[in-house]
Amino acid sequence: MRLVQVLIPEGTSESVLxxxxxxxxxxxxFQEVGRGDFEAMVQFPVPPSGVETVLDSLTEAGIQEDAYTIVLAPETVVSQRLSALVERFPGLRISREELYARAQDLAPANSTFFAFLILSTIIATTGLLLDSAATIIGAMVVAPLMGPAISASVGTILDDANMTRRGVVLQVTGLIAAILTAAIMGWILQATILIPPELDILAIPQVAERTSPNFLSLFLALGSGLAGSISIMRGSGSTLVGVAIAVALVPPAATSGLGLAFGLPGIAFTAAVLVLVNLLAINLSALLLFYLAGFKPLEASKFEGVRSSLYSRLVVIAVGIAILSIVLAGVTFTTFQTKSLEVNVQNELNQRFEEANLEGVELLSVTVDYEISDVILGNEPEVNILIAVPRNQEIPPDLAQRWDDEITEAIGRDVVVRVGFVEAQLSEREEPNPPIDWPSLASRPGADVRYAGHLTG
Known part of the structure; x- marks a missing residue:
């Protein structure tokens, strides 16, 4: 429920009431005893969905923008007459006036915005380097990116060019500042003992997760934008929804900065693409939802102009997403290729090894080295096979080549096969000892590991 207070200008009481x-x-x-510009104040309760309708009728009755209209949200309203009002004004959407006020409140002062954003980026960068999901989520609570994203869309819908411009500028400059902050932090940390020398950031799962963006990333961004818009329109959970929006933007921005700091332009580029796609998707979903919810400018004469401006903005955003989606499509396709090939090779070797029924020989591991960069560059997949054999077991000298030919025929493409052997001791006791961890044994100093060549099919 809302409590509306309106100061009635001189000579308009009859029409307003x-x-x-x-x-x-x-x-x-209530009689107004102020400066004399107003003759009375009227106060009335109305459901949130009815505020816009009632204020429109009051505007037609003579309440102009130079009057005072205050909309309050009371804690409790006790009356049996409320049910009739709720039936008259069904729905959950707030008024455009309240939406505009909330959008203004969500976009903080520039100094506050950049202070919180930089602190959030520092915390997120730390979480990435520590591979700590909890730290990254904690950083998102601090990030103030929901405000600019929502205010840019609200400004477009309600024909406030200044609000739109400020929202767009804060989003763009804020994310650039986040990338630069992470880059500077990465450069500084490399000169300290806080991270290991020659750290491979691609080996950190939280970083690697944001260097291979695919189409699933769009669902996070679109869902975050829709959730943010709904939370503002219905006044619930906006703080928690802001975390979801920040998750879509700050961690990939920090990853892009780390790519710059560690001299990895590929990481910097792919993470920056993810940031930009998410940014556009959030704005697209927010614009669409506010438009479909029926929000319009206060002046009816501006509606056509706003609609044409909205359509053009939606087209620009959609085209931008489509262009950047080429990168997402490439990553999605190559990721599918690498994972499918790895599964096919492992299944093929496991099946052939079982069919061979080699007594005393154990297949320890099968791994496939085939990254997205290998797909792009046309490199052949590397298949690494590790088996345990008894000391006196005869090993075919061309085993690697045999498996190379069989795998090539089975999957229909050339591979590189590398076979490693670990000498195994087999007990003659009837009750076997606990199984030996062969991969760990092979990694111990002094372990006897032999390789059957590095052959190309």
Whole structure:
């Protein structure tokens, strides 16, 4: 429920109260004893979905923008007459006036915005380097990116060019600042003992996760934008939804900065693409939802202009997403290729090894080295096979080549096969000892590991 207070300008009391009577609104009128520009104040309750309708009728009755209209959200309203109002104004959407006020509140002052964003980036970068999902989520609570994303869309829908411009500028400059902050932090940390020398950031799962963006990333961004818009329109959970929006933007921005700091332009580029795609998707979903919810400018004469501006903006954003989606499509396709090939090779070797029924020989591991960069560059997959054999077991000298030919025929493409052997001791006791961890044994100093060549099919 909302409590609306309106100062009635001189000479308009009759028309204003008549408009409220037509809407079936219960009201109270108080005499105004101020400077003389107003003759009374009227106060009335109305459901949130009815505020916009009632204020439109009051505007037609003579309440202009130079008057004072205050909309309050009371804690509790006790009355049996409320059910009639709720039936008259069904729905959960707030008024455009309240939406505009909330959008203004969400976009903080520039100094506050950049202070929180930089601190959030520092925390997120630390979480990435520590491979700590909890730290990254904690950083998202601090990030203030929901405000600019929502205010840019609200400004477009309500024809406030200044709000739109400020929202867009804060988003773009904020994310650039996040990338630079992470890059500077990465450069500084490399000169300290806080991270190991020659650290491979691609080996950190939280970093690697954001260097291979695919189409699934769009669902996070679109869902975050829709959730943010719904939370603002219905006044619930906006803080938690802001975390989801920040998750889509700050961690990949920090990853892009780390790519710059560690001299890995590929990481910097792919993470930056993920940031930009998510940014566009969040704005696209917010714009669409506010438009479909029926928000319009206060002045009806501006509606056509806003609609044409909205359509053009939606087209620009959609084209931008489509262009950047080429990168997402490439990553999605190559990721599918690498994983499918790895599964096919492992299944093929496991099946052939079981069919061979080699007594005393154990297949320890099968791994496939085939990255996205290998797909792009046309490199052949490397298949690494490790088996355990008894000391006196005869090993075919061309085993690697045999498996190379069989795998090539089975999957229909050339591979490189590398076979490693670990000498195994087999007990003659009837009750076997616990199984030996062969991969760990092979990695111990002094382990006897032999390789059957590095052959190309």
């Amino acid at each position: 008549g408009a409220l009577d037509e809407q079936g609104i219960d009201y109270a009128v």
